[in-house]
Amino acid sequence: xxxxxxxxxxxxxxxxxxxxxxxxxxxxxxxxxxxxxxxxxxxxxxxxxxxxxxxxxxxxxxxxxxxxxxxxxxxxxxxxxxxxxxxxxxxxxxxxxxxxxxxxxxxxxxxxxxxxxxxxxxxxxxxxxxxxxxxxxxxxxxxxxxxxxxxxxxxxxxxxxxxxxxxxxxxxxxxxxxxxxxxxxxxxxxxxxxxxxxxxxxxxxxxxxxxxxxxxxxxxxxxxxxxx
Amino acid sequence: xxxxxxxxxxxxxxxxxxxxxxxxxxxxxxxxxxxxxxxxxxxxxxxxxxxxxxxxxxxxxxxxxxxxxxxxxxxxxxxxxxxxxxxxxxxxxxxxxxxxxxxxxxxxxxxxxxxxxxxxxxxxxxxxxxxxxxxxxxxxxxxxxxxxxxxxxxxxxxxxxxxxxxxxxxxxxxxxxxxxxxxxxxxxxxxxxxxxxxxxxxxxxxxxxxxx
Numbered sequence: 321x322x323x324x325x326x327x328x329x330x331x332x333x334x335x336x337x338x339x340x341x342x343x344x345x346x347x348x349x350x351x352x353x354x355x356x357x358x359x360x361x362x363x364x365x366x367x368x369x370x371x372x373x374x375x376x377x378x379x380x381x382x383x384x385x386x387x388x389x390x391x392x393x394x395x396x397x398x399x400x401x402x403x404x405x406x407x408x409x410x411x412x413x414x415x416x417x418x419x420x421x422x423x424x425x426x427x428x429x430x431x432x433x434x435x436x437x438x439x440x441x442x443x444x445x446x447x448x449x450x451x452x453x454x455x456x457x458x459x460x461x462x463x464x465x466x467x468x469x470x471x472x473x474x475x476x477x478x479x480x481x482x483x484x485x486x487x488x489x490x491x492x493x494x495x496x497x498x499x500x501x502x503x504x505x506x507x508x509x510x511x512x513x514x515x516x517x518x519x520x521x522x523x524x525x526x527x528x529x530x531x532x533x534x535x536x537x538x539x540x541x542x543x544x545x546x547x548x
Numbered sequence: 549x550x551x552x553x554x555x556x557x558x559x560x561x562x563x564x565x566x567x568x569x570x571x572x573x574x575x576x577x578x579x580x581x582x583x584x585x586x587x588x589x590x591x592x593x594x595x596x597x598x599x600x601x602x603x604x605x606x607x608x609x610x611x612x613x614x615x616x617x618x619x620x621x622x623x624x625x626x627x628x629x630x631x632x633x634x635x636x637x638x639x640x641x642x643x644x645x646x647x648x649x650x651x652x653x654x655x656x657x658x659x660x661x662x663x664x665x666x667x668x669x670x671x672x673x674x675x676x677x678x679x680x681x682x683x684x685x686x687x688x689x690x691x692x693x694x695x696x697x698x699x700x701x702x703x704x705x706x707x708x709x710x711x712x713x714x715x716x717x718x719x720x721x722x723x724x725x726x727x728x729x730x731x732x733x734x735x736x737x738x739x740x741x742x743x744x745x746x747x748x749x750x751x752x753x754x755x756x757x758x759x760x
Contacts, residue, residue, distance in 0.1 A: 353678075353681070382560070383560070384553070384556065384557045384560060386553075386557055387557045387558070387560060387561045390561055391560070391561060391564050394564050394565060394568045395564070395568065397568070398568035398569075398571055398572050401572050401575075402571060402572060402575045405572075405575045405576055405579045405583070406575065406579065408579070408583045408586065409579035409582040409583050409586070410582070412583075412586040412590065416590070480688065480689065502722045502723075504722060504723050507681060507722070507723050508681075508723060
């Protein structure tokens with residue numbers, strides 16, 4: 321039985337959708353030009369992932385294995401369409417910005433991936449937690465990559481926040497240099513690939529460090545190890 | 549061999565298709581009116597941005613003429629022309645042409661042309677340009693599109709109606725030339741259309757599709 325802490329750690333770090341599973345690259349690379357764009361798509365993906373995980377888990381004992389994939393696809397497509405309709409009805413300003421990203425969520429294979437690999441085998445509450453952690457992990461990657469590319473490419477951060485929050489927030493754009501001409505490579509698709517590569521490398525370095533440290537601790541305390 | 553499991557599976561799949569489409573249809577049914585309202589309000593907001601509400605007194609939403617011109621309006625479908633009048637006199641025509649050669653397909657525009665042939669303003673209604681690159685054509689991202697206001701076929705002349713990279717007067721964006729180029733061309737074409745057909749736009753009754 322998998323415990324909740326493992327689910328959370330898997331989603332946020334050790335099995336991160338963007339950095340480890342390398343899923344959902346199409347939306348991940350396409351929209352992370354700015355912080356807000358990354359945040360918007362991350363949030364929409366998070367909602368879809370939680371909803372589809374919960375639904376798939378709730379019906380998991382009813383679905384016969386041979387038709388489970390078409391059923392999952394039906395569920396995900398319905399959820400995404402409903403979310404798109406609800407957003408255009410009740411959050412039209414937000415929809416006008418995210419509208420082009422929403423259909424991209426269907427192309428994000430992490431969603432059917434989680435339905436098949438996790439939700440179809442675990443309880444509703446665990447699947448909810450898994451969707452939440454995986455979604456948050458994906459969102460963190462989107463936001464980090466978006467911020468990096470915005471800072472390097474445009475020399476700003478948090479620009480166009482009003483697209484998400486409307487007039488709720490004052491203009492929170494941080495301009496690093498008034499005379500910055502922008503670094504084109506960071507804005508263009510190659511910049512997205514390079515940025516993602518660097519993030520993956522950084523994660524691997526951190527993991528390796530943690531591993532070496534853990535190993536040296538075990539060496540330093542062999543007695544504790546032996547008592548197991 | 550028994551057919552039962554196959555039947556049960558397909559029945560189950562069928563059931564899910566029905567429930568799934570049912571949920572979508574139900575949501576669509578209950579949101580369609582709101583969405584339509586939102587779109588209308590957004591269009592009216594854009595219209596009023598380029599033609600302030602005090603410049604006209606007619607019901608601009610219903611004083612529509614549909615025109616067709618594949619080369620100059622960018623689509624072979626009828627294009628609406630919203631007609632602004634005050635005290636019955638023509639003030640401006642708002643054409644809704646399409647820039648067919650955007651980076652990611654069609655860019656739908658609103659081009660408001662004053663009676664004397666100068667631009668009252670241009671707005672983008674719908675586009676799929678790359679976020680962060682080509683979407684500078686939206687007013688929420690940059691003031692670029694405001695630069696059309698006051699321009700006409702004579703100002704700048706024919707050679708000026710291009711982006712700077714092509715030797716014209718209009719800026720392109722960092723990393724995106726195709727999008728502004730498409731918009732500049734579409735606005736220029738709309739002005740050309742107005743020069744040829746402008747005098748007819750206010751004569752006909754609402755809703756007539758003129759084949760030109």
